[in-house]
Amino acid sequence: MFLNHVFNCNFCNSENKVKIDFDDRGTLQMKKGDELSYTCFSCHKKDKIHINKITAKSNKIILLISVFISILSLILTFKSGFIAYASLIFPILVYTYLKSLEDNFNSYRIKTK
Numbered sequence: 001m002f003l004n005h006v007f008n009c010n011f012c013n014s015e016n017k018v019k020i021d022f023d024d025r026g027t028l029q030m031k032k033g034d035e036l037s038y039t040c041f042s043c044h045k046k047d048k049i050h051i052n053k054i055t056a057k058s059n060k061i062i063l064l065i066s067v068f069i070s071i072l073s074l075i076l077t078f079k080s081g082f083i084a085y086a087s088l089i090f091p092i093l094v095y096t097y098l099k100s101l102e103d104n105f106n107s108y109r110i111k112t113k
């Protein structure tokens, strides 16, 4: 939900999304192996992609929602001072959290044989 996982097709280089429920490549490798089979959504060819080529990208919709909540909360708590400031920090916290999830996945690469 917080992260999208993407890779580029070996044939046409189109960006494909893949659903991955693991936090890092190490866990992914243990559960699924070094490569994942895919069918490209663009050229419809079947191939395997090495999991080091899969990149995590944070879900920008989550960030947009948090900004929206922040603005809404700012309007509602405008006269309450402190809480209004707290609502400004909220999207920053969300961004930091998403970034850490992203880095956690992307920084760890499995060893290639």
Ligand SMILES: [Zn+2]
Binding pocket: 009, 010, 011, 012, 013, 014, 040, 041, 042, 043, 044, 045
């Ligand atoms: Zn393709």
